[in-house]
Amino acid sequence: MIFRGSSQIIGSGSFVPEKVVSSVDLLDGLRSEARFGIQSTWMDDALGIKTRHYCEENLLPSDIAAIAAQEAIDDAGISALNIGAIIYCGITGDFIEPGTAHIIQHKIGAINAICKDVSNACHGFCDGMLFADLMIGAGVETALVVTAELTKVSRLFLPLLEREKDIDKFSYSLGALTVGDAAGAMILSKKTDPERGIEVINTVSDGQYNDLCSYRIVDGEIEGGMVMERISYIGVRQCAKQLPATIAAFNEENKKVTNLVMHQVGKKPYEAMSKIVSKVLTYRPDNIPKTFDHLGNITTATIPLNYDLLKKSGKMNAGEKMMFVSNGSGHVLTWFGLTI
Numbered sequence: 575m576i577f578r579g580s581s582q583i584i585g586s587g588s589f590v591p592e593k594v595v596s597s598v599d600l601l602d603g604l605r606s607e608a609r610f611g612i613q614s615t616w617m618d619d620a621l622g623i624k625t626r627h628y629c630e631e632n633l634l635p636s637d638i639a640a641i642a643a644q645e646a647i648d649d650a651g652i653s654a655l656n657i658g659a660i661i662y663c664g665i666t667g668d669f670i671e672p673g674t675a676h677i678i679q680h681k682i683g684a685i686n687a688i689c690k691d692v693s694n695a696c697h698g699f700c701d702g703m704l705f706a707d708l709m710i711g712a713g714v715e716t717a718l719v720v721t722a723e724l725t726k727v728s729r730l731f732l733p734l735l736e737r738e739k740d741i742d743k744f745s746y747s748l749g750a751l752t753v754g755d756a757a758g759a760m761i762l763s764k765k766t767d768p769e770r771g772i773e774v775i776n777t778v779s780d781g782q783y784n785d786l787c788s789y790r791i792v793d794g795e796i797e798g799g800m801v802m803e804r805i806s807y808i809g810v811r812q813c814a815k816q817l818p819a820t821i822a823a824f825n826e827e828n829k830k831v832t833n834l835v836m837h838q839v840g841k842k843p844y845e846a847m848s849k850i851v852s853k854v855l856t857y858r859p860d861n862i863p864k865t866f867d868h869l870g871n872i873t874t875a876t877i878p879l880n881y882d883l884l885k886k887s888g889k890m891n892a893g894e895k896m897m898f899v900s901n902g903s904g905h906v907l908t909w910f911g912l913t914i
Contacts (some may be wrong), residue, residue, distance in 0.1 A: 598614045660684060
């Protein structure tokens with residue numbers, strides 16, 4: 575489904591904690607080679623994920639989300655009082671209820687904002703952007719879209735992995751260890767120039783693949799896992815399938831896109847998506863940020879954090895074309911086309 579954009583991004587912010595945890599240390603701790611013949615360098619070699627960052631145990635998602643949100647507010651040059659809506663998009667929140675957006679609202683002093691939580695696996699932030707854009711089209715002046723991911727939940731898989739005796743089940747749950755902690759935020763506002771801002775949003779869902787990545791708590795214990803190769807293949811295939819329609823709606827004349835931000839879960843899907851895009855678009859390879867190698871899969875924070883890094887690098891210029899592509903379990907995928 576294709577939507578026409580009503581908003582522009584006027585500010586961004588991000589947060590990455592200091593603590594670094596290597597893939598080798600995680601697999602060594604699980605004795606993966608002695609138990610299953612899986613070398614401690616497997617995540618480095620097969621996935622390209624060498625490290626990820628973890629927050630201190632006392633931090634909550636709202637704590638790091640508020641840091642990224644405040645940075646985005648400062649970058650936009652506005653007051654928190656100007657924010658009309660807050661959409662929180664993390665996979666995990668502070669509580670089952672209330673919604674984490676309410677807690678963030680209190681922490682940053684955005685007392686005039688309505689608050690909503692949106693959850694849709696790794697894809698949550700793009701859903702938040704879509705809903706914020708629709709709200710702005712309906713009359714909201716300014717919206718904060720913010721997310722934070724803490725791996726406390728994924729680390730609940732460690733006891734399961736430690737006692738698992740079946741290599742297939744071990745491998746199925748191993749994807750939980752690819753994720754890292756981070757937060758990201760964007761401020762969206764009504765377009766001030768019809769030639770700039772978000773122009774097209776192309777989003778699709780295919781529920782037949784809902785079983786490829788999942789987790790839930792049963793009787794106080796976590797269960798679930800990820801069929802990594804399969805879900806990566808589905809994501810890359812859907813990326814290629816939806817790109818032509820997105821281009822047709824966005825930038826058909828010259829297909830020149832200077833900046834590209836992609837969801838990142840590992841080396842192979844990142845390289846495959848880059849290859850697909852390079853056949854259709856003209857872009858600068860150095861304007862595709864790569865973070866999976868040192869941050870791991872930061873799920874919903876991938877898009878806002880990589881956008882923020884690209885902006886801080888000084889490589890983004892007014893008037894240039896830009897695209898985002900993100901996907902998540904379910905399966906869901908969205909392309910964004912915008913003019914900076």
